[in-house]
Amino acid sequence: MKTNQVLVRYGELSTKGKNRSSFIGRLRDNVRQTFSDLESIRIKAERDRMFIYSDEEKDMEKVLERLPLVFGIQSFSPVTQSELTFDAMKQAAIAVVSKVDRQNKSFKVSVKRPNKAFPYEKPEITQAIGSHVLRSFPELTVQMKHPDVELKVEIREEAAYMMAEVIPGAGGLPVGAGGKALLMLSGGIDSPVAGYHMLKRGVRLELIHFFSPPFTNDRAKEKVLDLADKLSQFGSSVNLHIIPFTKLQQEVHKQVPDNITMTSTRRMMMRVADLVLAETKCQAIITGESLGQVASQTLESLHAINAVTNTPVLRPLIAMDKLDIIETAQQIGTYEISIRPFEDCCTIFTPSSPKTKPKLEKVEYYEKFVSFDDLIQEAVQERETIKFPRVQEAKFEGLL
Amino acid sequence: MIYLDNSATTKPRKEVLETFITVNEQYYANPASIHRMGNEAEDLLEGARAQIKQLLKMEHAVFTSGGTESNNLALFGVAKAYQHRGKHIITAVTEHPSVLKSLEALEQQGFDITRLPVDRSGAIDLNELNNALRQDTILVSLMHVNNEIGTVHPIAEIKKLLKGSWALFHVDAVQSIGKVKLLADSMPDLLSISGHKIHGLKGSGVLAYNQVELEAILHGGGQEFGLRSGTVAVPQAAALAKALRLAEPKPDYAEWNKDLRTFFKGFNGVKIISPETAAPHILAIALKGLKGEILVTGLQQESVIVSTSSACSSKSKEISHVIEAIGVPREFKEGVIRISFGAFTTAQDIAELKKAFERVYRLV
Numbered sequence: 001m002k003t004n005q006v007l008v009r010y011g012e013l014s015t016k017g018k019n020r021s022s023f024i025g026r027l028r029d030n031v032r033q034t035f036s037d038l039e040s041i042r043i044k045a046e047r048d049r050m051f052i053y054s055d056e057e058k059d060m061e062k063v064l065e066r067l068p069l070v071f072g073i074q075s076f077s078p079v080t081q082s083e084l085t086f087d088a089m090k091q092a093a094i095a096v097v098s099k100v101d102r103q104n105k106s107f108k109v110s111v112k113r114p115n116k117a118f119p120y121e122k123p124e125i126t127q128a129i130g131s132h133v134l135r136s137f138p139e140l141t142v143q144m145k146h147p148d149v150e151l152k153v154e155i156r157e158e159a160a161y162m163m164a165e166v167i168p169g170a171g172g173l174p175v176g177a178g179g180k181a182l183l184m185l186s187g188g189i190d191s192p193v194a195g196y197h198m199l200k201r202g203v204r205l206e207l208i209h210f211f212s213p214p215f216t217n218d219r220a221k222e223k224v225l226d227l228a229d230k231l232s233q234f235g236s237s238v239n240l241h242i243i244p245f246t247k248l249q250q251e252v253h254k255q256v257p258d259n260i261t262m263t264s265t266r267r268m269m270m271r272v273a274d275l276v277l278a279e280t281k282c283q284a285i286i287t288g289e290s291l292g293q294v295a296s297q298t299l300e301s302l303h304a305i306n307a308v309t310n311t312p313v314l315r316p317l318i319a320m321d322k323l324d325i326i327e328t329a330q331q332i333g334t335y336e337i338s339i340r341p342f343e344d345c346c347t348i349f350t351p352s353s354p355k356t357k358p359k360l361e362k363v364e365y366y367e368k369f370v371s372f373d374d375l376i377q378e379a380v381q382e383r384e385t386i387k388f389p390r391v392q393e394a395k396f397e398g399l400l
Numbered sequence: 401m402i403y404l405d406n407s408a409t410t411k412p413r414k415e416v417l418e419t420f421i422t423v424n425e426q427y428y429a430n431p432a433s434i435h436r437m438g439n440e441a442e443d444l445l446e447g448a449r450a451q452i453k454q455l456l457k458m459e460h461a462v463f464t465s466g467g468t469e470s471n472n473l474a475l476f477g478v479a480k481a482y483q484h485r486g487k488h489i490i491t492a493v494t495e496h497p498s499v500l501k502s503l504e505a506l507e508q509q510g511f512d513i514t515r516l517p518v519d520r521s522g523a524i525d526l527n528e529l530n531n532a533l534r535q536d537t538i539l540v541s542l543m544h545v546n547n548e549i550g551t552v553h554p555i556a557e558i559k560k561l562l563k564g565s566w567a568l569f570h571v572d573a574v575q576s577i578g579k580v581k582l583l584a585d586s587m588p589d590l591l592s593i594s595g596h597k598i599h600g601l602k603g604s605g606v607l608a609y610n611q612v613e614l615e616a617i618l619h620g621g622g623q624e625f626g627l628r629s630g631t632v633a634v635p636q637a638a639a640l641a642k643a644l645r646l647a648e649p650k651p652d653y654a655e656w657n658k659d660l661r662t663f664f665k666g667f668n669g670v671k672i673i674s675p676e677t678a679a680p681h682i683l684a685i686a687l688k689g690l691k692g693e694i695l696v697t698g699l700q701q702e703s704v705i706v707s708t709s710s711a712c713s714s715k716s717k718e719i720s721h722v723i724e725a726i727g728v729p730r731e732f733k734e735g736v737i738r739i740s741f742g743a744f745t746t747a748q749d750i751a752e753l754k755k756a757f758e759r760v761y762r763l764v
Contacts, residue, residue, distance in 0.1 A: 217436070
């Protein structure tokens with residue numbers, strides 16, 4: 001008796017009609033990538049379900065550990081395999097049912113018998129296993145229609161397969177099924193959460209981060225690297241583009257009055273993002289903006305910032321409360337990273353009283369005295385691109 | 401000099417010393433500093449930690465100053481963190497003083513300590529351990545290999561035995577790591593190791609642990625997850641990671657051990673103290689009616705370095721608690737010497753030891 005396969009049920013795919021097979025293919029690729037370090041894993045994707053196999057117990061444990069993070073999966077069930085004898089099947093049935101919550105639950109056994117050579121008929125098998133399980137777990141009651149716990153037994157040529165546990169998946173759509181967008185990742189709490197919500201809707205991410213050395217230090221950068229690494233754990237790799245932003249920021253400070261530098265800085269970021277978006281073939285920009293949080297996140301500010309681009313700017317958190325955002329950040333494991341106390345490029349030159357209602361015409365007026373185009377081009381060209389999940393660098397190998 | 405006192409300490413490997421020097425020269429910044437040099441030192445420190453965790457197959461590792469501190473942190477750390485659950489701790493009478501004295505101190509603070517007796521081979525009775533377990537037992541602390549006579553405690557079996565209980569399992573692996581293979585799938589909850597016993601540096605050690613709450617015994621700046629405040633000794637940590645990576649049990653030990661046992665059986669007044677099942681790198685023998693010190697000095701004249709039963713207790717005149725506990729006959733008690741091998745021991749060294757012993761034995 002061993003558990004060497006997992007049955008995976010797809011998420012919202014039933015409504016996808018002709019696109020179904022591309023969704024399934026995407027999910028299969030994402031699952032494959034999630035387990036790319038485990039050599040023993042085999043994947044079979046069928047029309048209605050996917051099977052993940054491994055004969056290595058350790059690898060199987062990792063599958064069960066990571067699968068709940070992969071988007072596009074409704075639920076999954078570990079499948080236990082047993083020899084084709086009543087004794088072995090009964091033993092396996094007990095092992096399977098023992099893992100399920102049984103308090104005040106109704107129960108039934110359903111048997112499939114594609115192996116017609118098996119010497120017992122369906123009712124006999126159902127009876128034998130069902131009564132054995134009920135004797136072992138007296139807290140269960142029998143119910144044929146809509147039972148809480150259904151032990152599914154399938155008698156095939158080589159073995160009997162059974163399962164009862166149904167573990168919820170992450171839901172959503174397989175990452176990549178919804179195209180690709182560029183997330184502006186700051187290092188704060190909000191932007192990783194915004195990225196997470198878009199990943200869940202199947203959108204693959206490219207990440208862009210603005211870095212202002214020497215004012216922001218390596219630890220601030222590392223924070224962003226760690227966030228990117230976290231975001232790459234949801235079933236799809238990501239590229240992080242680190243933009244050297246110091247010159248542009250300094251130029252803005254030279255050119256525009258203090259109280260609108262913030263608006264102008266963000267417009268520059270948007271223009272840089274637009275170029276990176278074109279190069280990386282993304283279809284939208286994603287930000288972690290949430291209405292009313294800070295001066296740059298008023299409708300007037302958003303309007304002035306947005307005016308530099310025609311690209312759709314998606315703001316999944318726009319109407320969310322800060323506390324709900326924090327809760328999600330904690331759930332997905334980015335909160336601890338985001339709260340590390342290092343300055344980022346948005347906080348180093350913060351004016352004491354930024355305009356909460358900047359006028360677009362005024363901002364455009366002050367910016368028009370210099371052409372920022374060259375600096376923007378330069379920033380895009382000199383970006384550093386890092387792929388995640390990161391391969392461990394062997395920096396200190398000789399030393400350790 | 402032929403050095404056969406590797407259970408007291410070992411000669412640092414060249415590679416380890418190179419690491420120590422390079423780290424001191426290039427990565428001397430404080431790993432808690434936020435500037436680039438600090439970051440580099442921190443990366444190095446975390447690299448060393450990751451390597452040690454991986455080699456030991458444990459989830460957490462705190463750098464300490466050595467085996468004694470690791471044992472202290474394990475015992476006081478667990479005792480303080482779990483005292484609401486119970487105050488009973490089990491150990492054996494033959495443990496290292498850093499365990500026994502710590503437990504005496506805890507006893508003064510109201511903890512209840514059970515010290516299991518041992519048989520003539522230095523082994524505890526697993527049934528007795530099982531009977532000693534109680535609802536309020538929070539910790540079982542045992543060494544893997546005894547430092548004086550080499551008795552090996554069956555870690556995997558003890559772990560299995562503790563499975564049904566609440567008790568955490570701490571193993572002092574100072575004498576076994578790098579010398580006797582530890583079974584990766586039977587790792588205890590806490591594990592103490594020391595750098596200078598595996599051809600690393602004195603003043604370096606690790607307490608590795610899995611899902612365990614610990615309370616700090618050193619307070620201050622909150623380094624090492626708050627468990628051990630004080631600027632972390634990055635060069636020691638890196639050197640320890642390297643020493644551990646290079647440490648490997650040598651198959652020769654068993655052969656030499658067997659050879660020496662046959663050799664010593666040829667002398668009427670010599671008794672082999674280490675049990676047959678002991679770890680192969682430690683061999684304790686005793687001379688009838690003769691002080692061990694005399695033999696140690698005699699062998700030293702012949703350029704062979706061995707020690708009396710343990711380096712820690714050899715300067716006190718008392719008979720070691722381990723020798724007392726295993727019931728060595730009175731006429732042999734004072735004559736115990738310990739021969740212990742290390743990575744640099746050679747077959748030639750063993751041959752020299754035999755020759756030297758014959759010469760000294762004739763004189764006494």
